[in-house]
Amino acid sequence: MIKEILKNITGKKHVIPFPEGVKISPEEAAKVINLHEKIGRIFGRSLRIRQVDAGSCNACEWECTALTNPVYDIQRFGIDFVASPRHADALLVTGPVSRQMELALKKTYLAMPEPKLVIACGDCTIDGGIYKGSYAVTNGVANVIPVDCYIPGCPPTPTGIMLGLQQLIDKVIQAKAESS
Numbered sequence: 703m704i705k706e707i708l709k710n711i712t713g714k715k716h717v718i719p720f721p722e723g724v725k726i727s728p729e730e731a732a733k734v735i736n737l738h739e740k741i742g743r744i745f746g747r748s749l750r751i752r753q754v755d756a757g758s759c760n761a762c763e764w765e766c767t768a769l770t771n772p773v774y775d776i777q778r779f780g781i782d783f784v785a786s787p788r789h790a791d792a793l794l795v796t797g798p799v800s801r802q803m804e805l806a807l808k809k810t811y812l813a814m815p816e817p818k819l820v821i822a823c824g825d826c827t828i829d830g831g832i833y834k835g836s837y838a839v840t841n842g843v844a845n846v847i848p849v850d851c852y853i854p855g856c857p858p859t860p861t862g863i864m865l866g867l868q869q870l871i872d873k874v875i876q877a878k879a880e881s882s
């Protein structure tokens with residue numbers, strides 16, 4: 703890793719490749735590595751995400767937390783998590799959206815500035831997952847707020863989350879091109 707960092711510094715590159723052991727194909731890695739440039743084009747500099755745990759078992763959060771470790775290092779692509787919805791471009795939701803969290807999630811969504819994106823992260827968030835049909839959940843975030851991107855998995859891997867974000871960015875670029 704240190705050799706790669708030095709090589710990139712001396713070669714004036716700003717993106718460090720994924721270390722060995724991360725399950726990602728070269729094609730997928732190339733798409734994700736282009737993220738920084740794409741995000742710069744759409745969001746100015748960076749994509750800020752507010753994450754809300756809407757009743758998850760916490761495994762999805764662990765995978766999201768791993769995104770900021772030195773292996774995945776999502777900040778190198780200009781993506782970071784923020785504490786306030788007022789500073790966020792996107793809302794990443796985990797969990798089946800329990801009835802207890804429904805109002806808090808709506809309030810968080812309403813507190814975000816326009817335009818805003820919503821990411822459903824994990825099987826629970828997509829349709830309730832293993833909690834589907836329970837009286838205590840809303841069976842997926844789309845029943846509470848509009849969703850722009852679905853990332854499946856129970857839990858999704860950090861690589862899967864990165865690829866989901868990459869697809870979301872491509873969708874935004876395409877929508878922007880179609881509207882201009």
Ligand code: SF4
Nearest residue numbers: 758759824825826856
């Ligand atoms: S999708 Fe799976 S890992 Fe994520 S919160 Fe639901 S049960 Fe837990």
